[in-house]
Amino acid sequence: MWRLFKRFFASKQKETFETEERKHNPFNLDLGTRSGFEAKQLLETVTQPERLKMYADAVRRLPMPSALWDEYQRLSRAGASNRKLSSIIKGDPVLSAQILKVVNAPAFGLRKPIVDLNRAISHLGNNLVRSIVAKHCFSQVIPQMRGAYNLTDLWKHGMAVSALAEVVSKHIPKCEAKTAAAIGLFHDIGRMGLNFVKTERQPIMFNHEKGILVHEAERFGCTHVEVGCIFAEHWNLPEKIQQGILWHHHPGxxxxxxxxxxxRAEVFAVYIADLLAKHLEFSGGNASKTLPHESYAPLLPKTTLYDLMQNKTISKELWRINCIDF
Structure with a gap:
């Protein structure tokens, strides 16, 4: 009798679990309730080889970022203390001043100003400091050209997606938060390269059905994904960041x-972070929004996009980065 009861109880548990699993709909965000628009992200694009070569040649003529970036990355991966990291940053007075300016902004709610770089790093957190260091180092080697995209907006969008990807990664099984955050920071860097060549075609009306990648291919002859991969290879960014740039539109x-x-998990975290940043009207990203492909649903087993949008940490991170003045 006891064995029969155990079997019955187990079958009911399994049935309840399967029912709840079927009911769980993580992609429950209404993309029409805010600015922007829902669009299809079709991956089939027609690249013009000669134009892609123009962008590739322009990128490969860029110098490498300062040695500070490599040293900071090396120490960060090794788990160095904030004191050690601050000793590296102190070698660049402009970067040091930038970090102190950020930490003392009203958005960070300090009662007394912080003048010590070690304390500033501790208060801002490693992810935000890394974003500021990256922006400083890479901006020195990226020409400040007027073009289709505003560079400051692109950096802030990358910083926002990086911060949100770190938060989102906690809800995705086996997702490496640091990797997701790093991919988030650089995922749209190819857009900066699309400013390099002034011989773009005449502006083309955005077609919602085709999506942003097809629009870029028609306008520039290539996409920001392709140019981003060239950037990442030229600057010897880690393999996972290169892969993340390549795949960051695929979940849609x-x-x-x-x-x-x-x-996969890290790319998915970045995709959700990017979607939330755009849906919460953070500037810098493209205006098109697409829910993730249904096959990604099991990667978000215990929360939903709507719940993440309501997450106070998400809102706080976006607000803090929006208040940063470069």
Whole structure:
């Protein structure tokens, strides 16, 4: 009798679990309730090889970022103390002043100003400090050209997606938060390269059905994903960041099996972070929004996009970064 009861109880548990699993709809965000628009992210683009070569040649003529970036990355990966990190940053007075300016902004709610770089790093957190260091180092080697995209807005959008990806990663099984944050920071860096060549075609009306990648291919002859991969390779960014740049649009259009398993969770975290940043009207990203492909639903087992949008940490991070004045 006891064995029969155990079997019955187990079957009911399984049935309840399967029912709840079927009911769980993580992608429950109404994309029409805010600014921007819902669009299809079709991946089939027609690249013009000669134009892509123009952008590639322009990128490859850029110098490498300062040695400070490599040293900071090395120490950060090794888990160095804030004191050690601050000793590296102190070698660049402009960067040091920038970090102190950020930490003392009203958005960070200090009662007394912080004048010590070590304390500033501790208060801002490693992810935000890394974003500021990256923006400082890479901005020195990226020409400040007027073009289709505003560079300051792009950096702030990358910083926002980086911060949100770190938050979102906690809800995705086996997702490496640091990797997701790093991909988030650089995911749209290719847009900066699309400013380099002034011989773009005449402006083309955005077609919602085709999506942003097709629009870029028609306007520039290539996409920011392709140019971003050239940037990442030229600057020897880690392999996972290169892969993240390559795949960061795929969760909105294709089955999850298309993205390599080794980077899938992190790419998904970045995609959600980017979607939330745009839906919460943070400037810098493209205006089109697309829910993730249904195959990604199991990667968000215990929360939903709507719940994440209501997350106070998400709102706080966006507000803090929006208040940063470069």
């Amino acid at each position: 259009a294709a089955d999850k099996q298309v993205v390599p398993e080794s980077i």
